Amino acid sequence: MSKAAERHNIDRSVDRSQPVEKLHPNERIKLESGYLRGALDASLAERITGAVLEDDHQLTKFHGTYQQDDRDLREERRRSKLEPAYSFMIRVRLPGGVCQPEQWLQLDELARNYANNTLRLTTRQTFQFHGVLKRDLATTMQGIHDSLLDTIAACGDVNRGVMATPIPEFSALHAQVFPIAKAVSEHLLPGTRAYHEIWLNEQPVYQGDKEDEVEPVYGKTYLPRKFKIGFAIPPVNDVDVFTQDIGFIAIADEDDLAGFNVAVGGGMGRTDNEPSTYPRLGDVIGFIPPDKAVEVAEKIVTIQRDFGNRVDRKLARMKYTIDRNGLDWFVDELEERLGWKLEPARDYHFDTSTDRFGWSKNAEGTWNYTAFIENGRVKDDGAHQVMTGLREIAKVHKGDLRITPNQNLIIACIPARQKARIRKLLEKHGIIAASERSTLRRHSMACVAFPTCGLAMAESERYLPSLITKVEGLLEETGLGDVGIVIRMSGCNNGCSRPYVAEIGFSGRAPGKYNMYLGGGYYGQRLAKPYLENIGEETILQTLRPMFAAYAEKRRDGEAFGDFVIRRGYVAAVHHGTDFNAEVEPEAAGAGATGTRS
Structure with missing residues (x-):
C-alpha cells in the first residue's frame, strides 16, 4: 500500500488483490485469457453459430467489437426455433476524430461490402460499423488495418478512444493539442499482441504460462471498467470534458499552449432504481505543463487499476473510486506516484458544447464546412444522399475530415481554390440542405439503441428525429422560434449520448417510455436532474408546452433553457453527482411543474 493510502486509511477490500472467486466474473475471464486471447480463434472458426462463446464475447470488446443481434427479428426467430440474428459492431480507434480522405474511402467501402451500408459517427469521434457477420469480422478488421487504422482498445476495460476538440479555426492550438491526445492514446494501448495474432495473422508470441509478455500499465486483469479521456480547447466544450x-x-x-487544467472523476453511466449509482462531472484538481500529460494520464490510470471496485461493476468507474476514498486522497496518491505536485488550476472559460455549422475560415486562408449528420448516421436517404456525397467529396478533398463529439463532420482545411467544387458537391447531394435544419435539431443527439444495441430498452436514434419535429412545433407555437436547446436521448440508462448533461435529457425505460431530465448546463458545466419517470410522448409534449411558454415570457436576456428551469424552480441544481438521485427541493419558487418528480 502506498504512503498516501496509509495516510488516509484506505480500504482496499475491493481492489484486484482479492481472491478471484470474490471478484466479478469478468475478472476471472481477463485473468485466464492469456492477455486477451481466450479461445477467440476457435470461436471465430466455429461456423455452426453466428455467435462467439460467452467468455470470448467479453474479450472481443478489448479488440473493438461487440456481439449483437437484430432485435427487430428476435421474437420471430425465437418462434421459428432459430438462434438470434447475430452480427457484430466494430468500432475504430481514431484519436481526436481526425482521418484522411483516403481512409474515409476505405471505411466507406468496408461499410458497403460487409456492414449495413452505413457508417455511424459516434459521440467519441470515431466510426462504428453495424451488422458485420462473424464470417466477415477478420476481413473487415484487416481492411481497417490496411487504411492505417485499427480497433484496438476501442471498447473493453481499458482506456478508450481519446477525444480532442477538432475545430480547425483553433488551428494553432489544435496543432499542439492533437499530437498530445494521440500520444496519450498510443501510450495507454494494451501491450498484448493478441489483436495482431487473431485478426492480422501475426505469429503468436504468448506461450501459455511462460511470462514472455507483460502489460506494463494494466497488468493481467486490466482495469475494473472502461476509462475515458478527453481534451477540450476553450471556449468550446464539445468533448464534454467534465x-x-x-x-x-x-x-x-x-x-501557444501553456498547459492543461486536469479534471478527474467524470462519467455518465448509472443504473435505474439504484441510487448508489449516478452520473458525475469531473473535479478540476490542478494545472500541468504540456509535456506532463502522458505521465499524468498513466499515473491516474494506475490509481484506478489499483483501487477501482472489482467486485461490483456497477460501482467500478473511477468516479466511485474518488467518492469512496475522497478527492484529497486521490490528489495525494497522484502526486506521490508522480513525484511532483500539480500547480494551481488556471482561469478558463467555456460558452458552448455545440458545433458551429456551415462555413468557417482558418487563419491561413483555408476553409471548413461543418455538416450536420443527424444522430451520426451516414447514409443515403431521399434527397439527402449523405453517404454518396461524402464519398465523392473524399475523392477530391485535399484537407482532412474530422468527426465532432456531437456526431457531426467537419470537412476541414479546404484550399480556397477548391471551395467552389466542394460546395457544389455538398449542394448536389443535399448535405447543405440537411445541415440547414432547426437549431434545436442540430443540437440534438441520440445513441444507436434498437435494433442492434443489446442494452437498449427503448428507441433512440430511430425515434428522436420524429420527437424533435413535434418539439419544433411546440417552439413555434409558444413563440420561441428557432431557439437553441440541447436535447439528448439514450435508449437505456448508460448514457452514451451524454443525456445527463443536456438541458433536456431522456433515457429509455421500456418501449415508448423514458425518464426525463432537466437543467443540464448549456456548455456541459452542470448535470441535469431527474424530473419525470417512465413517460411516453404525449406526457413529454404536455410537460414541455407550458415550460416553453413560460420560457418565452419570463426568460432573461441570453438565459439558457437549462438555467431557466432551475431559476424558475422546476428542478434543483445538481452540484455533485451524489445530488443527482437526492430528493432536493428547488431553491427558487417557480411556475410549477406537471407530473410527479422522480
Missing part, C-alpha cells in the same frame, strides 16, 4: 474520467482543459498563452 464527463471524462480524465479531462484535459487546454490553457492558452495567446496562440
Whole structure:
C-alpha cells in the first residue's frame, strides 16, 4: 500500500488483490485469457453459430467489437426455433476524430461490402460499423488495418478512444493539442499482441504460462471498467470534458499552449432504481505543463487499476473510486506516484458544447464546412444522399475530415481554390440542405439503441428525429422560434449520448417510455436532474408546452433553457453527482411543474 493510502486509511477490500472467486466474473475471464486471447480463434472458426462463446464475447470488446443481434427479428426467430440474428459492431480507434480522405474511402467501402451500408459517427469521434457477420469480422478488421487504422482498445476495460476538440479555426492550438491526445492514446494501448495474432495473422508470441509478455500499465486483469479521456480547447466544450474520467482543459498563452487544467472523476453511466449509482462531472484538481500529460494520464490510470471496485461493476468507474476514498486522497496518491505536485488550476472559460455549422475560415486562408449528420448516421436517404456525397467529396478533398463529439463532420482545411467544387458537391447531394435544419435539431443527439444495441430498452436514434419535429412545433407555437436547446436521448440508462448533461435529457425505460431530465448546463458545466419517470410522448409534449411558454415570457436576456428551469424552480441544481438521485427541493419558487418528480 502506498504512503498516501496509509495516510488516509484506505480500504482496499475491493481492489484486484482479492481472491478471484470474490471478484466479478469478468475478472476471472481477463485473468485466464492469456492477455486477451481466450479461445477467440476457435470461436471465430466455429461456423455452426453466428455467435462467439460467452467468455470470448467479453474479450472481443478489448479488440473493438461487440456481439449483437437484430432485435427487430428476435421474437420471430425465437418462434421459428432459430438462434438470434447475430452480427457484430466494430468500432475504430481514431484519436481526436481526425482521418484522411483516403481512409474515409476505405471505411466507406468496408461499410458497403460487409456492414449495413452505413457508417455511424459516434459521440467519441470515431466510426462504428453495424451488422458485420462473424464470417466477415477478420476481413473487415484487416481492411481497417490496411487504411492505417485499427480497433484496438476501442471498447473493453481499458482506456478508450481519446477525444480532442477538432475545430480547425483553433488551428494553432489544435496543432499542439492533437499530437498530445494521440500520444496519450498510443501510450495507454494494451501491450498484448493478441489483436495482431487473431485478426492480422501475426505469429503468436504468448506461450501459455511462460511470462514472455507483460502489460506494463494494466497488468493481467486490466482495469475494473472502461476509462475515458478527453481534451477540450476553450471556449468550446464539445468533448464534454467534465464527463471524462480524465479531462484535459487546454490553457492558452495567446496562440501557444501553456498547459492543461486536469479534471478527474467524470462519467455518465448509472443504473435505474439504484441510487448508489449516478452520473458525475469531473473535479478540476490542478494545472500541468504540456509535456506532463502522458505521465499524468498513466499515473491516474494506475490509481484506478489499483483501487477501482472489482467486485461490483456497477460501482467500478473511477468516479466511485474518488467518492469512496475522497478527492484529497486521490490528489495525494497522484502526486506521490508522480513525484511532483500539480500547480494551481488556471482561469478558463467555456460558452458552448455545440458545433458551429456551415462555413468557417482558418487563419491561413483555408476553409471548413461543418455538416450536420443527424444522430451520426451516414447514409443515403431521399434527397439527402449523405453517404454518396461524402464519398465523392473524399475523392477530391485535399484537407482532412474530422468527426465532432456531437456526431457531426467537419470537412476541414479546404484550399480556397477548391471551395467552389466542394460546395457544389455538398449542394448536389443535399448535405447543405440537411445541415440547414432547426437549431434545436442540430443540437440534438441520440445513441444507436434498437435494433442492434443489446442494452437498449427503448428507441433512440430511430425515434428522436420524429420527437424533435413535434418539439419544433411546440417552439413555434409558444413563440420561441428557432431557439437553441440541447436535447439528448439514450435508449437505456448508460448514457452514451451524454443525456445527463443536456438541458433536456431522456433515457429509455421500456418501449415508448423514458425518464426525463432537466437543467443540464448549456456548455456541459452542470448535470441535469431527474424530473419525470417512465413517460411516453404525449406526457413529454404536455410537460414541455407550458415550460416553453413560460420560457418565452419570463426568460432573461441570453438565459439558457437549462438555467431557466432551475431559476424558475422546476428542478434543483445538481452540484455533485451524489445530488443527482437526492430528493432536493428547488431553491427558487417557480411556475410549477406537471407530473410527479422522480
